[in-house]
Structure formats: C-alpha cells, structure tokens
Amino acid sequence: MNPILETSDLTKEYGSRRGIREMNLQLYPGDVYGLLGPNGAGKTTFLKLITGLIRPDRGSVALFNANIADHYAQGMQHVGSMIESADFHDFLTAWQYLKLVARFYPHIPDQRIERVLEDVGLWKVRKDKIKNYSTGMKQKLALAAAILPEPKLIILDEPTNGLDIEGTVMFRKLIARLSEESGTSFIISSHMIHELEQLCNRIGIVYEGHLRKEGYVSQLLQANQSLEQHYIEEIQVAKGENNRA
Numbered sequence: 001m002n003p004i005l006e007t008s009d010l011t012k013e014y015g016s017r018r019g020i021r022e023m024n025l026q027l028y029p030g031d032v033y034g035l036l037g038p039n040g041a042g043k044t045t046f047l048k049l050i051t052g053l054i055r056p057d058r059g060s061v062a063l064f065n066a067n068i069a070d071h072y073a074q075g076m077q078h079v080g081s082m083i084e085s086a087d088f089h090d091f092l093t094a095w096q097y098l099k100l101v102a103r104f105y106p107h108i109p110d111q112r113i114e115r116v117l118e119d120v121g122l123w124k125v126r127k128d129k130i131k132n133y134s135t136g137m138k139q140k141l142a143l144a145a146a147i148l149p150e151p152k153l154i155i156l157d158e159p160t161n162g163l164d165i166e167g168t169v170m171f172r173k174l175i176a177r178l179s180e181e182s183g184t185s186f187i188i189s190s191h192m193i194h195e196l197e198q199l200c201n202r203i204g205i206v207y208e209g210h211l212r213k214e215g216y217v218s219q220l221l222q223a224n225q226s227l228e229q230h231y232i233e234e235i236q237v238a239k240g241e242n243n244r245a
C-alpha cells in the first residue's frame with residue numbers, strides 16, 4: 001500500500017536552532033495518527049511543513065504521491081486542514097463563510113454546508129456574525145471548513161483547544177464517524193492523550209524536533225501500559241539523553 005503522506009528527512013530550523021530535524025513519517029489510507037509532544041516539541045512546525053504553509057530547509061513532503069514542492073495543488077487537492085487559530089472575516093455569518101470556502105471547490109451543494117454545520121453543532125447559530133462567536137465556536141467553524149470538501153486526509157492541530165466538554169465529545173464522534181464511514185485519514189496533534197488513545201490507531205511522540213517513537217496504539221496498550229505511561233517514559237529517556245550530552 002502506498003503512503004498518502006510521506007516525509008523524508010524533513011528539516012526546518014528557526015534562527016533559534018529550534019524546529020524539527022529529519023522527520024520521516026508515513027501515513028497510510030485509513031490511519032488516524034496522533035502526534036504527541038510537549039510544548040515547543042515541533043508538532044505545529046511539522047504540520048505547517050506538510051501543508052506547505054512554511055518551506056523546509058531540507059527534505060521533502062509527498063501527499064498522494066505528489067511532491068508538494070513541485071505539485072502543490074495536486075498534492076493538496078484531497079487534504080483539509082486546521083492549523084493554529086483560524087482568521088475569519090468577522091462580518092460574515094458561518095453560513096456565508098462556508099459558502100465562500102465552497103467556491104474554492106468544483107461542486108459543493110448547499111446541502112453539504114447544512115450537513116457540516118449540523119455535524120459541528122453550529123446549525124442554530126449559522127446566521128450569526130462570526131465576530132460574536134466564542135473561541136470554541138470559531139474552532140468548530142474551522143473544523144467545518146476543513147471537512148467541507150470531504151477530503152481524504154484531514155490535518156488538525158490541537159483541534160479541541162477552546163472546545164467545551166460537549167464540543168470535545170462532538171469532535172471525537174465526528175472523527176470516529178468520518179474514519180469509519182468514509183475511511184478518512186487523519187493526523188492530529190494534541191496534548192489530550194486520552195482523546196488520542198480513543199481515536200487513533202497510531203501515535204508518534206515528538207521531542208525537541210525529533211520523531212522519537214512511533215507505534216500502533218493496540219500494540220502499545222498490550223504492554224500493560226497506558227499511552228500516558230509510554231509517553232512519560234519516552235520523554236524521561238529523551239531528557240536523560242540530553243542531560244548526558
């Protein structure tokens with residue numbers, strides 16, 4: 001099976017020498033991949049690189065077999081993403097905003113917009129101006145925009161940030177449904193390890209710009225350790241290595 005996302009030696013160093021180094025990751029159809037790591041580990045940097053929002057210093061990104069440095073539109077045509085807090089046109093309503101997003105795609109009927117607004121729990125407020133939305137409501141709208149064109153791969157950076165408990169449950173159910181019913185693949189960065197444990201089939205742990213450990217959640221849990229224990233253990237090992245260096 002060909003990977004739908006493949007990064008090779010992906011490297012981006014900021015002036016501070018922080019960033020990510022030589023990250024090699026493959027995502028396969030149907031994968032729901034959780035990217036875990038402490039603050040500043042490099043998760044957002046990685047997600048920005050694979051969506052072409054920033055350019056790598058070295059290495060490459062292939063999406064659906066297209067190298068995005070040369071064939072960006074081709075690689076991104078089946079990808080939806082939500083990375084960092086979205087900027088909206090505040091004077092629009094949610095409905096108008098999604099109509100605007102829909103214009104970037106060949107054919108998205110109004111029924112699809114209705115369905116997505118219902119899915120993310122914004123149906124009742126669809127005619128309210130976005131400037132009156134809370135952070136969580138804006139987060140839901142960003143998620144709605146990401147799933148609108150029914151992409152094969154959805155890339156989400158901290159998607160439950162700002163969501164209340166009901167919103168978090170809605171999010172979890174929506175991801176599970178899209179994964180089960182449509183075979184949609186996901187890569188999700190989050191600090192909510194319990195959310196990821198329930199949602200993901202694979203996880204990767206990033207620390208100080210390196211992909212330290214990867215695994216299938218089912219196999220990791222067989223070792224009689226929770227995902228949290230695996231995570232803490234890996235971070236302790238990484239910190240120990242740093243202290244010795």
Ligand SMILES: Nc1ncnc2c1ncn2[C@@H]1O[C@H](COP(=O)(O)OP(=O)(O)OP(=O)(O)O)[C@@H](O)[C@H]1O
Nearest residue numbers: 014015016018019038039040041042043044045046
């Ligand atoms: N534009 C930038 N210029 C300089 N340094 C940056 C820039 N963006 C990120 N960094 C640094 O690169 C490192 C990785 O940041 P990144 O945002 O990718 O981490 P993260 O894992 O997403 O963190 P968090 O969980 O806090 O969102 C951090 O040390 C950060 O300070």
